[in-house]
Amino acid sequence: MKQPLAYIHPEAKIASNVVIEPFVTIDKNVVILEGSHIGSNVTIMEGARIGRNCKIFPGSVISAIPQDLKFQGEDTTAIIGDNTTIRECVTINRGTAAKGHTIVGKNCLIMAYCHVAHDCTVGDNVIMSNATQLAGEVTIGDWAIIGGGSLIHQFTHIGAHVMIQGGSKVNKDIPPFVKAAREPISYCGINSVGLRRRGYTNEQIRDIQEIYRFLYLSGMNNSTAIEHIEAELPATKERDEVILFVRNSPRGIMKGYFD
Structure with missing residues (x-):
């Protein structure tokens, strides 16, 4: 016009x-x-x-x-x-x-x-x-x-389906499906509400929670946690997406709340 x-x-x-x-x-x-x-x-x-x-x-x-x-x-x-x-x-x-x-x-x-x-x-x-x-x-x-x-x-890389708290300073990579908040930026659980809104099933959400239990709640370093995830959790699109993200992270992923 x-x-x-x-x-x-x-x-x-x-x-x-x-x-x-x-x-x-x-x-x-x-x-x-x-x-x-x-x-x-x-x-x-x-x-x-x-x-x-x-x-x-x-x-x-x-x-x-x-x-x-x-x-x-x-x-x-x-x-x-x-x-x-x-x-x-x-x-x-x-x-x-x-x-x-x-x-x-x-x-x-x-x-x-x-x-x-x-x-x-x-x-x-x-x-x-x-x-x-x-x-x-x-x-x-x-x-x-x-x-x-x-x-x-x-x-910095921020994964799919992530939710980041307002006012955050993001200087580490944020892996997919999670919530990130606090100072310094830290893992705050998975974005279960957002995932449900986008059609993820309860089973898929539980599988994602298990992935992040290894990464952030087990006390393992990232490399060891990824080895256990591959060995102990069934192969899914979400599992492989997280593994690929962590392995290819150029800056390293954000820390867990208790790290």
Whole structure:
């Protein structure tokens, strides 16, 4: 929809039914797909790829260059999945040569004043509450919920179905299916309420609890706990997801409450 009070670069590719409110700036090398709504005073810079039926609220800046001194102007992107809502004054930077793109998945809610730095990957159905700050190259799994004001250290991995307490300082990897809180960030049980809402059975939830009983309540170190999990617990998708996450953790996983 042409908006006379917005600046839209003639090379931008925008579907005909996209709503663009006044005082929006859209640069070249931008793609916005059908049904999206761009609020007033939004700035969409080079490299943005915005999916279908997205809502971007006033004051947000999408695909600004990275806040990274190594960035040399390389051609990179910031990708927003379908049906994602980006609230007021969110900043999402595009990628660097490290990965080439920043990704926010489908059906996400990114609340006001959040920041998603260069080369982050945010999965589908993620909720980032107000003023959550992601440093560079953070990975967040599907269905994670990050409490408001949380600070996520660069290169940190957060697993799927995780719930993190607001105001947390996350400097260790958070394995899937758990709740994380306290200071320093610690294991607080599994996210059983969230798992039930997403269709996990009581049996699956009990199996996940057993996995974390070995990891966090047995007194074993992580390597020994993983050996016992493999030897004593039946192979399931969830078991193997946790094992793979712990073994591949670049920063090490958060501690248990009593560690």
